[in-house]
Amino acid sequence: MEMELTFDMFPGRTLTLLIYRDVSFGTIASLRSSLSTRTLDVALLDPRLVVSSLCLHAAANKALIIRSNGGKVSQSLHSDLIRCLHSGKNIGESLRVLGPPSESKGGDLLIAAFDVAASDAETETVAGGEVRRHSLAALKGLIQDGYLECVEGYFKSGRADTAAICGVYKVTPEELALQPPQGLEALEAAVLQRIACGIDV
Numbered sequence: 001m002e003m004e005l006t007f008d009m010f011p012g013r014t015l016t017l018l019i020y021r022d023v024s025f026g027t028i029a030s031l032r033s034s035l036s037t038r039t040l041d042v043a044l045l046d047p048r049l050v051v052s053s054l055c056l057h058a059a060a061n062k063a064l065i066i067r068s069n070g071g072k073v074s075q076s077l078h079s080d081l082i083r084c085l086h087s088g089k090n091i092g093e094s095l096r097v098l099g100p101p102s103e104s105k106g107g108d109l110l111i112a113a114f115d116v117a118a119s120d121a122e123t124e125t126v127a128g129g130e131v132r133r134h135s136l137a138a139l140k141g142l143i144q145d146g147y148l149e150c151v152e153g154y155f156k157s158g159r160a161d162t163a164a165i166c167g168v169y170k171v172t173p174e175e176l177a178l179q180p181p182q183g184l185e186a187l188e189a190a191v192l193q194r195i196a197c198g199i200d201v
Contacts, residue, residue: 001018001151002148002151003017003151004116007064010064015056015114016116018139019149022107022146022147023106023107024146025105026106027142027145027146042139045082045109045110045111047154047155048159049098050085055192058196059195062198063077064077087169087194098168108159117134118135171190
């Protein structure tokens, strides 16, 4: 049900994706708190605002490149991922826009984690510095009240909020009318362009 992405430029680095449906507001609030206290080191996203796993892959690759060149745009690699996915100037704004739903009723939740450990959570030194790695079992244990969804199935099921995505990335109707590269949807191509080129939105 989860998906693991790998990176040709960074052998050994991975990004694991999990999507949960119908997560309660209380659970989301608890995860936000764990992020703020740094007891949890992942990226939490609203999957309705993510076009595809390819967009996440591109953003993660860009975040790794920035770190490998000695730079960073935030305090953690996972925050860098969200900033690169949003292609905005302000990390706080990126977290607010693409972060998990804040409605009191809760909602769907995407968890993205670099370099998930094979067993219990551990700290390991990898390229770019020391990171805390959570095990896949530990990540799955974070959610008790939602149900795990197939990642690729979610993205292909039409659950994305197209209007909101166009608003976030300022995608115009004219762009959506263009013929995208083979194998891509028009909206996906437009978002990928912004991620790759660092277009500020």
